[in-house]
Each structure stands twice: as structure tokens, then as C-alpha cells.
Amino acid sequence: MERTLVLIKPDGVRRGLIGNVISRFESAGLKVCAIKMLVPSKELVSRHYADNEDWLRSVGSKAKKSSEAKGIVLKESEIELGQKVRSRLIKYLSSGPVICMAIEGNESIFAVRKIVGSTEPKSADPSSIRGSLSTDSYGLADSSDRPIKNIIHASEDYATASAEIKLWFSESELIEYKRADEEIVY
Numbered sequence: 745m746e747r748t749l750v751l752i753k754p755d756g757v758r759r760g761l762i763g764n765v766i767s768r769f770e771s772a773g774l775k776v777c778a779i780k781m782l783v784p785s786k787e788l789v790s791r792h793y794a795d796n797e798d799w800l801r802s803v804g805s806k807a808k809k810s811s812e813a814k815g816i817v818l819k820e821s822e823i824e825l826g827q828k829v830r831s832r833l834i835k836y837l838s839s840g841p842v843i844c845m846a847i848e849g850n851e852s853i854f855a856v857r858k859i860v861g862s863t864e865p866k867s868a869d870p871s872s873i874r875g876s877l878s879t880d881s882y883g884l885a886d887s888s889d890r891p892i893k894n895i896i897h898a899s900e901d902y903a904t905a906s907a908e909i910k911l912w913f914s915e916s917e918l919i920e921y922k923r924a925d926e927e928i929v930y
């Protein structure tokens with residue numbers, strides 16, 4: 745069984761989507777093993793979205809591709825674009841209430857990312873959380889000088905999930921228990 749970190753971002757909390765989001769994971773047989781609400785500090789969010797070259801490049805590259813698809817060529821490098829998105833994210837995530845959860849289950853990192861959907865709600869699978877609960881897009885976010893409001897964050901891979909769970913939770917906040925349906929689900 746794997747554990748992964750999920751954050752319901754301030755847009756998700758303020759839109760009253762906490763129950764909707766959690767029930768999608770629970771319905772898939774995934775177990776909430778830690779949960780809390782907080783307004784995270786800028787310091788915590790900047791450690792979560794770390795100043796990591798690979799991540800900055802990957803975020804910048806997605807932004808470039810999306811602009812090029814609309815015929816707009818961005819002058820900034822991928823890293824510069826990534827840095828711009830990072831500083832907007834730090835400001836945004838520390839601006840309001842966030843629900844932070846550790847979710848456990850069979851291949852939960854992959855399963856949660858699948859239920860969450862791809863980064864841009866406009867083009868995310870319509871049955872995913874992002875695709876069914878938002879229409880936000882790269883274009884609108886960039887022109888409004890803010891990050892994409894895509895309701896949720898979910899860890900990308902095993903190493904990131906372990907590091908992110910350690911960042912947001914202490915060992916004693918991770919609770920082990922058996923769900924009543926575990927023997928049927930597995």
C-alpha cells in the first residue's frame with residue numbers, strides 16, 4: 745500500500761468542494777489516513793513548491809507549449825516561466841484555507857493523480873475532479889496574474905509523495921486503521 749499527499753487548494757475549500765473531493769477518493773477504495781485544515785505559511789508553501797530546476801523547467805515547458813498552441817511565442821525561458829508560476833503559487837496557497845490529507849491505498853499515487861486529472865481544468869478529462877469542477881485555463885490564469893485554480897494538488901511520484909507527507913505531517917498525525925470494506929475492496 746502506498747501513501748500520497750493531497751491538498752485541497754483555497755479555491756476548492758472556498759467553493760465548498762471538500763466533501764465532493766474526499767468522497768471521490770473514498771469511493772475508489774482509497775483511505776484518508778491523515779487530514780487537517782490550515783492557512784499555510786509562505787515558508788511552508790515555498791518548501792512544498794521547492795526551487796528545483798527540473799520542476800521549474802517542467803512547469804515552464806507546459807506553459808510554453810500551451811501558448812505556442814495558440815500561436816503566442818513567449819520570450820522567457822522555461823526556468824523563468826517556472827519561477828513566475830512558483831511565486832504566484834506561494835502567494836496564492838498561503839492566502840487562505842487549505843485541506844491537507846494523506847491518502848493510502850493500492851498504487852494510491854497513480855490512482856489519485858488519475859482521479860484528479862491533468863493540470864489545466866479546461867483540457868482535463870471531464871470525469872476527473874479538475875475537468876468536472878472547473879474550466880480554468882493557462883490563458884485566463886496568465887492574463888489574471890495568478891496560478892491556475894485547479895482545486896487540488898496531488899504528489900507526482902513515490903519520492904515526492906514521501907517528502908511531501910513528511911513536510912505537511914508529523915509521524916503521530918498519520919493514523920493506521922482498517923476500513924470496514926477493505927476485505928471486499930482488496
Ligand code: ADP
Nearest residue numbers: 803807829862863882885886890891892894897
Ligand atoms: P500539477 O499540479 O498538475 O502536478 P505542476 O506541478 O506542473 O502541475 O504545477 C503546479 C501548479 O502550478 C498547478 O497545479 C497549477 O495550479 C499551477 N500552474 C502550473 N503551470 C501554470 C501556468 N502556466 N500558469 C498558471 N499556473 C500554473
